Amino acid sequence: MVIVSALTFRILHGARDLALALVDVVQHVGHIEDTLRVIGLRPTIADDPASVAFDPWGDPSSVELRRVAFTYGISRTPSESDGDAAPRPPFRAETLRDLTVRIPAGQKVAVVGPSGAGKSTLVALLQRLYDVQDGELLISNHAVAAIRQDDLRAALAVVPQEITLFHRTILENIRFGRPDATEEEIHAAARAANCHDFILSLPDGYGTLVGERGTKLSGGQRQRIGIARAFLKDSPILIPDEATSALDTESELKIQRSLVQRMANRTVIAVAHRLSTVAAFDRILVMQDGRIVEDGIAPDLRRRGGLFARMWRLQAEGLSAAE
Numbered sequence: 001m002v003i004v005s006a007l008t009f010r011i012l013h014g015a016r017d018l019a020l021a022l023v024d025v026v027q028h029v030g031h032i033e034d035t036l037r038v039i040g041l042r043p044t045i046a047d048d049p050a051s052v053a054f055d056p057w058g059d060p061s062s063v064e065l066r067r068v069a070f071t072y073g074i075s076r077t078p079s080e081s082d083g084d085a086a087p088r089p090p091f092r093a094e095t096l097r098d099l100t101v102r103i104p105a106g107q108k109v110a111v112v113g114p115s116g117a118g119k120s121t122l123v124a125l126l127q128r129l130y131d132v133q134d135g136e137l138l139i140s141n142h143a144v145a146a147i148r149q150d151d152l153r154a155a156l157a158v159v160p161q162e163i164t165l166f167h168r169t170i171l172e173n174i175r176f177g178r179p180d181a182t183e184e185e186i187h188a189a190a191r192a193a194n195c196h197d198f199i200l201s202l203p204d205g206y207g208t209l210v211g212e213r214g215t216k217l218s219g220g221q222r223q224r225i226g227i228a229r230a231f232l233k234d235s236p237i238l239i240p241d242e243a244t245s246a247l248d249t250e251s252e253l254k255i256q257r258s259l260v261q262r263m264a265n266r267t268v269i270a271v272a273h274r275l276s277t278v279a280a281f282d283r284i285l286v287m288q289d290g291r292i293v294e295d296g297i298a299p300d301l302r303r304r305g306g307l308f309a310r311m312w313r314l315q316a317e318g319l320s321a322a323e
Ligand SMILES: Nc1ncnc2c1ncn2[C@@H]1O[C@H](COP(=O)(O)OP(=O)(O)OP(=O)(O)O)[C@@H](O)[C@H]1O
Pocket: 072, 073, 095, 113, 114, 115, 116, 117, 118, 119, 120, 121, 122
């Protein structure tokens, strides 16, 4: 009887925690797709029964796209075996087209480009929130579609622009990156993300409750907690998607440097907004209209006089106009 009661209590307690977590996620995330992603479900994409055994730590974590095409709102391109009867999708402008790039393991790449160029769509495909419709997308030489989703999630640490914070303590929010992390490891990740000092300056330090939707924190503080969480997860591939946009340039630079140092053996694909902070990266990919139009290091791209040089000039003028 005691055992049954204890079990019942644990189940109820577990269910209550799960319900609270779901309410947290739904409140804090808003978008159903993101919600499903956070709670580990996927709306339409399931594991292929023939998924490959993939050890995120076993293979060097290269990323390769070969003539990738993707358009929102249509399903995967019918294969030849579907025959003539396959329905033709309605015409829509391709979001990504003919996207070809190889990012060797360990390289630190910044992806830049005008709004709507397809940068976040590329990040969504890497996480397999959608399947590519044409071409190939490979991680460590495995097609992303053939990797078990648990392995894929372990391989990637994505830091979105809008961090999901739970109404829990700062410590718990960072630990979400790796549930078995020690406090020392959490503090080290927070130091690397340049948020340890501000956390200690709060009356309750790491025990501070972040408030509904993290409202007790500024946008920049929330972003730094998100980065600490990703540092703690320490996946072989780190993908910050405009993850430092709410920070001032100096804090952003500090984090970019720490990212490059801390991620010495990791692959980094960072969607960057502020061009002045991408100098620390090994390589810059410039996207426009769903394609990569320039590829190189910042000084070369500036000299080349193309889109990057134009964006650089505009941002510099914007900065000086604001100062
Ligand atoms: N879920 C979606 N459904 C339909 N169209 C979308 C969706 N998400 C993005 N798009 C469209 O795809 C194109 C590329 O968007 P994406 O967000 O990838 O660009 P981006 O380069 O990241 O832009 P930004 O710098 O503004 O974030 C845009 O035309 C956008 O309107």
